[in-house]
Amino acid sequence: MSGPSTYVPKSAIGRWFESRLPVMGLMHSSFVSFPVPRNLNYMWTFGAILSFMLIAQIITGVVLAMHYIPSATEAFTSINDNIMRDVNYGWLIRYMHTNGASLFFLACYFHMLRGLYYGSYKAPRELLWIIGVVIYLLMVGTAFLGYVLPWGSMSFAGATVITSLVTAIPVVGVPIAHWLWGGFAIGGPTLTRFFSLHYLLPFVIAAMVGLHVWAVHVTGQNNPDGVEVQNAERDTVPFTPYATIKDLFAVAVWFILYAWLIFFIPNYLLDADNYNIANPLVTPAHVVPEWYLLPFYAILRAIPNKLMGVIALLASIVVLAFIPWLDRNPVKSAKYRPAYRLFFWVFVAICIGLGWIGSQEPNDTMSLVARILTAGYFGFFLVIMPVLSFTEKTKPVPVSIADAVLAKKPAAAA
Ligand code: HEM
Structure with a gap:
């Protein structure tokens, strides 16, 4: 393009x-x-917000690494005493990094839901979408590794629960777990390798973002009406100043949210248990991951069999890579797909419901609801999308982007 x-x-x-x-x-x-469709709304600013968050995470992470000590005996104090109290502005850098992870995921969920709503995963943007899914997987891995580094009791419990999942694999599961831990239990060697990988992965993410943005430039951007650019003169505007100013404004608003979290409620999203040092003999009463991983945790716990639970957990992310072929409806935007739009919002409610269940103590009722919602989660991709591909009665789609814009402004059209 x-x-x-x-x-x-x-x-x-x-x-x-x-x-x-x-x-x-x-x-x-x-x-x-670079020509951008003239009808883009603010949902198209999340790519810029994500780029901003990635840079913020890398800069604050590199500074934290200058003071962090990746050893089982010193990691906890190096963060809670040295960085939080002794290092100049260490508290700020640390709160920026931990809260930044949350805001990075929040922006990513908006970005992904935008793609799902407006059909940005459909041809010719399948690869662009799949690269996004890979980025998301890398983000989940990086966040998990980072959460272990403060070596608090929730870090330790989280590392135990997640790394032990591989033991569900028949025959090779236990040797793989030992290989991951660097010993027969989670300890110092686990921490050093997690630190090394947590430092490495953001740069892999940055490289993948490079490919992602390259792909955006090859296919051009989708837009709220889901019709491709036909006449660049009528349908598009130049990236600068239009998209640049809009992106900068959105990043500035996001920055206010970021600052509010850091300065007013820096511990709101963190777990109090993680302010206790890791102790293999003391497990927190209620082990929960960070909010952004709760829906997947609910899916994992919904399945009574451990191996099947792990498979469902992985499948819940991997299925995203296949949606360009699960949804065959030629109309992209949910604006013109009333039935898809309805199911889309049901899907969002299911994800929020799963997230809430993931944060609760498991009991029989919760497990039942979790199973129903898990079925709903997969049902959206594996049943609703293919069925609506051929059965949905869509609304008439505008002939071009310019027509869609002018239809809203009859005076300008006249
Ligand atoms: C570090 C994370 C990410 C960054 C920095 C990033 C960056 C961007 C940027 C700059 C754009 C163009 C502007 C825009 O449409 O907002 C874009 C578009 C897009 N991204 Fe991402 N992205 C990330 C993660 C993801 C993920 C996880 C997915 C999906 C699983 C995804 C799917 C897409 C799609 C489909 C488009 C094209 C949208 C369209 O033109 O309608 N991205 N991304």
């Missing part, structure tokens, strides 16, 4: 540089002249 650059540097130095390494031309065609 961005095509060959028409950028011509004004200065002689610029021309010398550009003829040898056309970085400015690439930037210009990607972020200045």
